[in-house]
Amino acid sequence: MFKFKFLLIGLFLTPILWAKTPVIEIRISNHLFYPSLIPVPANTKVKLLISNEDATSEEFESYELNREKVIMGNQKAIIFIGPLAAGEYPFFGEFYPQTAQGKVIVK
Amino acid sequence: MLLNSVILILREVLEAALLISAMLSLSHFLKISLSWLKWSIGIGMLSTWAYSSNLIHISNWFEGVGQEVSNAFIQYIIYTLLALLCIWLIKQNLFSRRSLQIITWIMGAMISLSMIREFSEIFIYLYVFSSDSQQFTGVMMGAFLGMSIGLSLGTLFYHLLNYLGDKGSLSIIIVVLSFIAAGMLSQATQLLIQADWLASQAPLWDSSAWISERSIVGQLLYAVFGYESTPSLIEVSVYFTGLFIILFFVLRQFWLNRSTIW
Numbered sequence: 001m002f003k004f005k006f007l008l009i010g011l012f013l014t015p016i017l018w019a020k021t022p023v024i025e026i027r028i029s030n031h032l033f034y035p036s037l038i039p040v041p042a043n044t045k046v047k048l049l050i051s052n053e054d055a056t057s058e059e060f061e062s063y064e065l066n067r068e069k070v071i072m073g074n075q076k077a078i079i080f081i082g083p084l085a086a087g088e089y090p091f092f093g094e095f096y097p098q099t100a101q102g103k104v105i106v107k
Numbered sequence: 108m109l110l111n112s113v114i115l116i117l118r119e120v121l122e123a124a125l126l127i128s129a130m131l132s133l134s135h136f137l138k139i140s141l142s143w144l145k146w147s148i149g150i151g152m153l154s155t156w157a158y159s160s161n162l163i164h165i166s167n168w169f170e171g172v173g174q175e176v177s178n179a180f181i182q183y184i185i186y187t188l189l190a191l192l193c194i195w196l197i198k199q200n201l202f203s204r205r206s207l208q209i210i211t212w213i214m215g216a217m218i219s220l221s222m223i224r225e226f227s228e229i230f231i232y233l234y235v236f237s238s239d240s241q242q243f244t245g246v247m248m249g250a251f252l253g254m255s256i257g258l259s260l261g262t263l264f265y266h267l268l269n270y271l272g273d274k275g276s277l278s279i280i281i282v283v284l285s286f287i288a289a290g291m292l293s294q295a296t297q298l299l300i301q302a303d304w305l306a307s308q309a310p311l312w313d314s315s316a317w318i319s320e321r322s323i324v325g326q327l328l329y330a331v332f333g334y335e336s337t338p339s340l341i342e343v344s345v346y347f348t349g350l351f352i353i354l355f356f357v358l359r360q361f362w363l364n365r366s367t368i369w
Contacts, residue, residue: 021303045307056235059228063320066337067301069174070231072163078171080303095235097111 021047021080028052028071031096038104043083051076058100062091065104082106108242112249116229117257122330123218123225124261126287130214132268133196133280139207147215151222158223159230172302179302181224182295188217189288190353193281197360260327283331285353290333292349293342297335300342310337 024046027034031054040046052058052071059070060079071077081089084106093100127144134141158165166174192213200206229250236246271279299305315336318325328334333346 045303047303057231059232063315063336066297066335069301070162070166070228072166072231075163075166076171077166077174080301080307083307083309085309094111094115095232 021045023047023049026050026102028054028058028093028100030054031058031093031099033091033093033100033102036102038102040082040084040104040106042086042106045080045082048079048081049076050079056095058096059094060091061094062089062104064089065091067091068094108245109249109252112232112246113253113256115232116250116253118326119225119229120254120257121260121326123221124257125264125327125330126221127218128261128265129268129280129284129287130218132265132272133192133210133214135269136272136277136280137202137207137210139211143211143215144218147218148222150215151219151226154219154223155226155230159227159234162227162231169302172304175298175302176304178224179295179298181220182291182298185217185220185224186288186291186295186349188213188220189284189291190349190356192217193284193288193353194356194360196277196281197357197364199364281357285350285357286332287330288353289346289350290329290331293333293335293338293346296342296345300339305341308339308341311340311343313337 022041022044024038024040026038026048028050038048050060050071052073052075055073057070057072059068060077061068065081065084067079067081069077069079081104084104086106089104089106091102091104131141131144133139134143162174164173165177169176192210195201195206195210195213198206233246233250236243239246268280268283296305300307313336318328318334318336320326320329320334320336325334325336335342338346
């Protein structure tokens with residue numbers, strides 16, 4: 001019973017232990033993501049550090065990654081993704097979706 | 108740009124519109140005057156403006172995940188208010204003056220909070236294009252269309268709830284509110300996963316081929332049931348736990364009422 005409770009607490013409440021999380025830097029410039037293709041190792045949690053170099057705000061959005069975050073102009077934002085199975089996960093800037101597009105490629 | 112604007116505004120408006128419709132339907136059922144709504148929307152607009160204007164600072168809280176945490180916090184409060192509302196609606200002296208006052212306060216607070224969550228993005232989006240004279244007209248037209256579609260769907264939802272409410276008493280509204288509340292809890296969990304405050308997990312299933320989150324149906328299901336095409340175990344668990352907690356207390360109150368009567 002004790003083990004079961006412990007498992008439940010671990011499942012719901014414990015933030016991930018602070019193991020070294022790889023950081024991947026992405027820039028937004030002229031409503032484009034640089035780089036637009038982001039290679040990520042499979043089954044690994046990754047921290048995306050996104051710098052919006054435009055003066056205007058942008059929203060990072062991905063249905064496939066289940067992520068959504070407003071990044072104000074000339075600001076940085078952190079988004080954690082993964083661990084993910086191998087595959088392609090498109091993302092886009094919701095304010096400028098025609099140009100601001102990219103993909104997380106998990107191998 | 109027009110189409111992007113329609114989609115973005117519709118997505119943001121829809122959830123708030125459905126929640127407002129549910130509250131209006133409840134007001135209709137309980138015969139509460141709608142004067143609370145203008146206060147609630149007024150406070151909601153002011154709070155949204157304050158939140159959007161300070162989003163740079165808020166985003167930097169908690170080592171860069173302040174946006175997720177504050178949004179999750181708002182969702183948790185909305186869940187709690189919806190749960191309290193559902194339980195309160197079962198009470199025997201529902202139509203007493205004090206009871207109706209409490210319900211009105213809960214509804215008002217909930218609408219204001221949901222506006223902060225949903226409309227802050229619209230504020231920022233429109234602000235981005237306010238200085239872009241070339242795109243501004245298209246964006247505003249799209250915003251108007253998106254808003255109109257969202258409000259139309261909200262109106263339909265309102266009439267549907269009124270129809271069901273008249274047929275099946277208050278219990279139908281309580282069940283709908285319980286589902287919306289559970290969806291809020293699931294969304295909050297998703298935000299805390301994004302902030303890395305909760306462990307990320309592999310999705311339990313992938314239903315995106317059947318119902319895409321991008322589609323109108325997907326958006327409607329998201330607004331009412333918190334639909335995710337690739338939910339994780341923790342999101343599903345939290346959703347059903349949240350739903351059962353409300354239904355447990357509602358049924359408990361129902362049985363207490365019965366035992367008092369008999």
